[in-house]
Amino acid sequence: MIEIRNVVKRYFAGTPNEITVLDGIDLHIASGEFVAIVGQSGSGKSTLMNIIGALDQPSSGEYELGGTPIQRMNRDELAQIRNRKIGFVFQSFNLIPRNSALKNVELPMVYAGVKPAERSRRAKELLAMMGMDERMDHQPNELSGGQKQRVAIARALANNPDIILADEPTGALDSKTGNLVMEIFLRIHREEKKTILFITHSTELAELCPRVVTVKDGRIVSDKAGSNRGGTLS
Amino acid sequence: MIENLLLSLESLRANKMRSFLTMLGIIIGISSVIAVISVGNAMTSSVTNQFAEFGINNVSIGMQMRAEEISGEFSAAAAKVPKDSDRISNEQIDAMLSRFPEIETLSLSEDAGRGKAKLARKYSNVSISGVNAGYAKANKVKMAEGRYVSDTDIKGTRNVIVVSDRTADALYGSNKAAIGNNMIIYTDKAIKQFTIIGVYQYAQPSGMGAMASDKDLETSSYIPVSTAKKDSQYKGFTSLTVVPRTGTDLTVFTDKISVYLSKMYEKNKEWESYAYNMKSELESTNSMMKTLSLAVAAVAGIALIVGGIGVMNIMLVSVTERTHEIGVRKALGAKDAHIRTQFVAEAVFLSVTGGLIGITLGLILGFIGSKLMGAEFVLSPYIIVGTVLFSMFIGIFFGYYPANKAAKLNPIDALRYE
Ligand SMILES: Nc1ncnc2c1ncn2[C@@H]1O[C@H](COP(=O)(O)OP(=O)(O)OP(=O)(O)O)[C@@H](O)[C@H]1O
Numbered sequence: 141m142i143e144i145r146n147v148v149k150r151y152f153a154g155t156p157n158e159i160t161v162l163d164g165i166d167l168h169i170a171s172g173e174f175v176a177i178v179g180q181s182g183s184g185k186s187t188l189m190n191i192i193g194a195l196d197q198p199s200s201g202e203y204e205l206g207g208t209p210i211q212r213m214n215r216d217e218l219a220q221i222r223n224r225k226i227g228f229v230f231q232s233f234n235l236i237p238r239n240s241a242l243k244n245v246e247l248p249m250v251y252a253g254v255k256p257a258e259r260s261r262r263a264k265e266l267l268a269m270m271g272m273d274e275r276m277d278h279q280p281n282e283l284s285g286g287q288k289q290r291v292a293i294a295r296a297l298a299n300n301p302d303i304i305l306a307d308e309p310t311g312a313l314d315s316k317t318g319n320l321v322m323e324i325f326l327r328i329h330r331e332e333k334k335t336i337l338f339i340t341h342s343t344e345l346a347e348l349c350p351r352v353v354t355v356k357d358g359r360i361v362s363d364k365a366g367s368n369r370g371g372t373l374s
Numbered sequence: 375m376i377e378n379l380l381l382s383l384e385s386l387r388a389n390k391m392r393s394f395l396t397m398l399g400i401i402i403g404i405s406s407v408i409a410v411i412s413v414g415n416a417m418t419s420s421v422t423n424q425f426a427e428f429g430i431n432n433v434s435i436g437m438q439m440r441a442e443e444i445s446g447e448f449s450a451a452a453a454k455v456p457k458d459s460d461r462i463s464n465e466q467i468d469a470m471l472s473r474f475p476e477i478e479t480l481s482l483s484e485d486a487g488r489g490k491a492k493l494a495r496k497y498s499n500v501s502i503s504g505v506n507a508g509y510a511k512a513n514k515v516k517m518a519e520g521r522y523v524s525d526t527d528i529k530g531t532r533n534v535i536v537v538s539d540r541t542a543d544a545l546y547g548s549n550k551a552a553i554g555n556n557m558i559i560y561t562d563k564a565i566k567q568f569t570i571i572g573v574y575q576y577a578q579p580s581g582m583g584a585m586a587s588d589k590d591l592e593t594s595s596y597i598p599v600s601t602a603k604k605d606s607q608y609k610g611f612t613s614l615t616v617v618p619r620t621g622t623d624l625t626v627f628t629d630k631i632s633v634y635l636s637k638m639y640e641k642n643k644e645w646e647s648y649a650y651n652m653k654s655e656l657e658s659t660n661s662m663m664k665t666l667s668l669a670v671a672a673v674a675g676i677a678l679i680v681g682g683i684g685v686m687n688i689m690l691v692s693v694t695e696r697t698h699e700i701g702v703r704k705a706l707g708a709k710d711a712h713i714r715t716q717f718v719a720e721a722v723f724l725s726v727t728g729g730l731i732g733i734t735l736g737l738i739l740g741f742i743g744s745k746l747m748g749a750e751f752v753l754s755p756y757i758i759v760g761t762v763l764f765s766m767f768i769g770i771f772f773g774y775y776p777a778n779k780a781a782k783l784n785p786i787d788a789l790r791y792e
């Protein structure tokens with residue numbers, strides 16, 4: 141599914157300030173895997189995830205998504221990939237302000253050109269799945285952190301993408317709510333068979349994932365199975 | 375597209391004051407254009423109507439005091455009364471008629487005072503004019519009953535009169551009943567008596583409104599010019615109107631007659647002749663109106679450009695403010711075109727809303743302006759549609775650059791923007 145070979149990401153290339161954020165990453169993720177990415181702050185986790193999510197391009201190296209090289213795509217094709225193949229979940233939720241939960245979930249489908257009736261039906265279904273059907277007319281500022289993140293997850297699932305990319309989705313939540321959100325990801329993995337990449341600073345949560353990749357100074361320093369292979373929270 | 379419009383609506387609602395201030399330039403520009411155009415239209419049409427009443431093809435000729443005479447005198451009010459030898463005589467009129475075969479009708483009129491026509495306790499205010507048969511044609515007098523003043527009436531210096539239907543109605547109850555009656559008119563100086571031979575349809579001058587109450591309205595009544603002259607010490611005329619045959623070039627004809635008359639008055643030190651036609655008057659009024667409209671339109675155009683720049687400025691601010699949101703939208707799969715349309719739609723919405731407010735305001739101003747000038751207000755759908763399209767164009771033109779800037783943002787840079 142995800143094939144990354146010798147990916148390097150540099151900033152300020154060719155200047156004295158040049159920094160290498162990703163330094164020759166090789167990563168292979170098969171369809172249906174649930175991978176936790178851990179590592180110190182500034183190690184390059186988000187940078188790697190943004191490249192996987194077609195939001196950013198590597199300075200060198202190759203990246204294939206489902207067999208298609210991403211480097212050769214134009215802006216519209218990349219937008220299409222982000223729209224159909226990938227669902228993003230962010231630490232800071234990133235819901236569109238002044239738009240109801242329902243509108244937020246509908247948005248990826250608006251960009252995909254889904255008809256309004258079908259869009260609203262699917263959005264309601266997803267919100268119900270997240271237990272947010274009672275709150276679908278609420279605007280983001282009327283929701284709690286956990287509720288916002290559930291709306292965001294529903295939005296990530298809108299166009300039924302193959303991959304869910306979650307950058308510290310529990311980072312802004314207390315541990316109880318965080319566990320609840322983690323439950324949802326595990327459920328999505330189990331029931332919807334999505335490929336999930338999950339950045340976290342919590343070793344506890346990482347241990348729940350079948351596979352844990354550790355990044356340090358832009359390199360992958362360890363890639364091993366988590367202790368809990370069952371994929372449920374106790 | 376509709377989606378995008380709704381999206382833009384939401385962000386504008388969130389910044390009501392800012393949106394309104396941005397629209398102000400457009401509101402001012404559009405409303406002044408609309409106001410000026412509608413007042414201009416109203417004036418042009420009322421002027422046209424008024425000239426049409428006078429008879430657009432008529433050529434007015436006459437005599438006036440020489441300009442140097444007026445300025446030479448210590449006061450223009452000390453205007454002299456022309457002596458009979460200075461006036462245009464009957465012989466001169468005949469000479470002119472034979473000299474200019476293109477004259478179809480010649481209209482004479484001689485003021486014969488004003489007064490009250492009375493019958494028992496009923497009355498009607500009248501002004502009396504001595505006229506010839508040509509007057510009716512030149513001034514488009516429409517008969518309702520009986521006949522107009524004829525050449526025979528003039529030759530015979532008959533005491534006959536043609537009155538308005540208002541007068542006929544006030545005194546005798548109907549047009550028919552009026553004919554044949556002896557009508558008595560009390561003027562300042564005398565009591566005059568005429569036999570009614572005809573009744574004409576009174577036409578209210580346009581743009582005047584009802585100045586006197588209906589009952590007291592003064593209407594013209596016409597008597598033979600010779601009858602009027604009988605009481606006057608002067609036999610000649612100071613002014614008359616000629617109507618050339620259809621097909622005559624009005625300007626050329628007016629010039630010719632003007633030259634002819636100038637020769638006639640060449641040796642007169644106090645008086646000179648004039649000849650002009652309404653058509654050239656109308657044309658010069660129209661062209662003056664056009665120049666005026668153009669000048670105001672230019673000012674309004676500048677206001678619109680300033681308004682457009684205001685829209686552009688606010689859109690640039692909005693794009694910067696919402697850079698992070700744009701990043702999120704891109705992460706969700708928005709193509710460049712989606713973002714661009716969203717922001718152009720927002721700019722168009724701003725400018726069209728401004729345009730609509732401007733149209734409303736402009737029409738109100740135009741309405742008030744037209745009423746103040748006593749002209750009829752004309753609402754032109756073309757102007758409204760044109761203005762809406764124009765404000766849409768402003769939105770697209772000035773919104774495109776900021777929208778494109780937003781669309782071209784790099785997804786990750788936009789998303790990371792704080
Ligand atoms: N646009 C950029 N310009 C310059 N440096 C950047 C840019 N984006 C990221 N970096 C640098 O790249 C490094 C890795 O950043 P990244 O966000 O990937 O870290 P991270 O592992 O996600 O950290 P955290 O756990 O704190 O989120 C950091 O040192 C950061 O300063």
Ligand SMILES: [Mg+2]
Nearest residue numbers: 185186187307
């Ligand atoms: Mg990060």
